[in-house]
Amino acid sequence: MRYELFYWPGIQGRGEFVRLALEDAGASYDDVARRKGGINRMLATMGGRDKHPPFAPPFLKVGKLVIGQVAAILFYLGPRLKLAPRDEAGKLWLHQLQLTVTDFVKEIHDTHHPVGSGLYYEDQKPEARRYTENFLDERVQKYLGYFESVLRKSGGPYLAGRKVTYVDLSVFQLIEGLRYAFPRAMKDGETKISGLVAVRDRVAERSGVKTYLASPRRIAFNEMGIFRRYPELDL
Amino acid sequence: MRYELFYWPGIQGRGEFVRLALEDAGASYDDVARRKGGINRMLATMGGRDKHPPFAPPFLKVGKLVIGQVAAILFYLGPRLKLAPRDEAGKLWLHQLQLTVTDFVKEIHDTHHPVGSGLYYEDQKPEARRYTENFLDERVQKYLGYFESVLRKSGGPYLAGRKVTYVDLSVFQLIEGLRYAFPRAMKDGETKISGLVAVRDRVAERSGVKTYLASPRRIAFNEMGIFRRYPELDL
Numbered sequence: 001m002r003y004e005l006f007y008w009p010g011i012q013g014r015g016e017f018v019r020l021a022l023e024d025a026g027a028s029y030d031d032v033a034r035r036k037g038g039i040n041r042m043l044a045t046m047g048g049r050d051k052h053p054p055f056a057p058p059f060l061k062v063g064k065l066v067i068g069q070v071a072a073i074l075f076y077l078g079p080r081l082k083l084a085p086r087d088e089a090g091k092l093w094l095h096q097l098q099l100t101v102t103d104f105v106k107e108i109h110d111t112h113h114p115v116g117s118g119l120y121y122e123d124q125k126p127e128a129r130r131y132t133e134n135f136l137d138e139r140v141q142k143y144l145g146y147f148e149s150v151l152r153k154s155g156g157p158y159l160a161g162r163k164v165t166y167v168d169l170s171v172f173q174l175i176e177g178l179r180y181a182f183p184r185a186m187k188d189g190e191t192k193i194s195g196l197v198a199v200r201d202r203v204a205e206r207s208g209v210k211t212y213l214a215s216p217r218r219i220a221f222n223e224m225g226i227f228r229r230y231p232e233l234d235l
Numbered sequence: 236m237r238y239e240l241f242y243w244p245g246i247q248g249r250g251e252f253v254r255l256a257l258e259d260a261g262a263s264y265d266d267v268a269r270r271k272g273g274i275n276r277m278l279a280t281m282g283g284r285d286k287h288p289p290f291a292p293p294f295l296k297v298g299k300l301v302i303g304q305v306a307a308i309l310f311y312l313g314p315r316l317k318l319a320p321r322d323e324a325g326k327l328w329l330h331q332l333q334l335t336v337t338d339f340v341k342e343i344h345d346t347h348h349p350v351g352s353g354l355y356y357e358d359q360k361p362e363a364r365r366y367t368e369n370f371l372d373e374r375v376q377k378y379l380g381y382f383e384s385v386l387r388k389s390g391g392p393y394l395a396g397r398k399v400t401y402v403d404l405s406v407f408q409l410i411e412g413l414r415y416a417f418p419r420a421m422k423d424g425e426t427k428i429s430g431l432v433a434v435r436d437r438v439a440e441r442s443g444v445k446t447y448l449a450s451p452r453r454i455a456f457n458e459m460g461i462f463r464r465y466p467e468l469d470l
Contacts, residue, residue: 051389068334072327093287095310096287096289096303096304100303103341114349114350116373119369131349131351139351149288150288153283154286
């Protein structure tokens with residue numbers, strides 16, 4: 001089965017959590033919107049060509065199925081890519097963790113867009129500073145501390161236990177992104193999440209991920225994505 | 236099977252999307268934290284008594300299974316309560332819609348808490364005003380317009396077509412909540428979403444929902460929940 005991934009070209013963004021799963025598994029997929037004419041196809045699908053239009057990218061097409069929302073895409077792909085267990089309880093637990101990743105990603109996004117995603121960062125800088133101060137003081141540690149405790153309870157070496165899952169790939173991406181966006185804050189914060197950092201290191205060494213990161217398919221972090229380096233926010 | 240729902244007492248909040256499904260179906264459930272000692276049981280589960288601690292309420296206990304995240308809970312309950320189809324494609328489509336409800340609910344919450352959920356509204360009033368201006372101008376119509384178009388494409392009378400699902404119950408709650416929080420803005424906005432308003436009316440007449448709304452189990456909207464009536468924000 002060939003997968004078609006639809007996401008904005010030029011950024012890692014939310015699409016990256018799906019890309020990492022596909023790449024780790026060595027799955028065959030098209031990153032449609034990065035090809036000629038792809039953005040138009042993406043917009044046509046969202047605009048209602050399909051009976052089940054997704055609200056926003058990323059979404060995945062598999063035959064006639066169109067699946068939007070990162071966590072739903074990974075829920076679908078997980079067992080098929082051998083990045084999730086097949087039993088209902090195991091699948092639901094992973095999904096729950098991924099939905100918490102989703103919440104965290106939204107809060108990370110809002111560090112540069114606390115007033116509105118349709119406005120420029122430059123038009124919400126004072127609000128961004130105040131939001132980010134609270135975010136770095138309270139929220140980062142709350143989320144990362146939660147995942148660290150989940151890892152500890154699992155017995156390791158991965159968040160769901162003995163086997164790697166798509167949630168571990170997402171934790172890799174979270175740590176990479178937070179290091180990019182908030183290098184100073186993360187330097188202090190990482191001492192408390194040594195388990196997650198070890199997961200990040202293990203994921204980085206996986207052959208599919210390693211090949212991907214060294215390829216031109218991995219877009220560099222930049223100031224259009226979720227994780228942005230604005231030194232004035234890295235308090 | 237008796238369900239145990241865990242959520243903060245005193246507010247509808249995110250728990251209400253689950254309550255509406257349980258009540259519509261006439262399911263047998265305990266609203267644990269509204270009983271004596273229930274909050275302690277809730278906090279103990281989150282604090283790690285369980286191997287799979289949820290990040291936050293609401294969560295559902297079914298035997299040994301603990302499911303956090305509203306959309307995941309409804310994904311699990313949907314087919315069991317006959318509020319979702321049983322085929323994979325149908326289940327995923329509903330789940331995708333519910334995840335978009337989740338995103339909308341977070342943006343609604345942020346109208347009074349744009350800087351941080353740990354701070355008082357009173358300490359972020361200027362930011363709340365600016366955020367809400369953009370929210371009412373751009374976001375409400377984007378989300379409601381999306382659901383209205385989904386309804387149209389489905390052929391009706393419900394969002395997934397011929398049969399009522401948990402997503403219709405959530406749309407009921409969204410409209411009720413937005414009417415409570417932003418009566419002036421909604422008065423103008425509702426003309427564009429007549430299909431959704433008809434869904435809301437149909438849901439309100441369902442016997443399980445009707446009984447529930449008239450019972451003391453339905454907590455009134457108030458200024459501790461997701462939907463808050465602050466006249467200065469209803470622009």
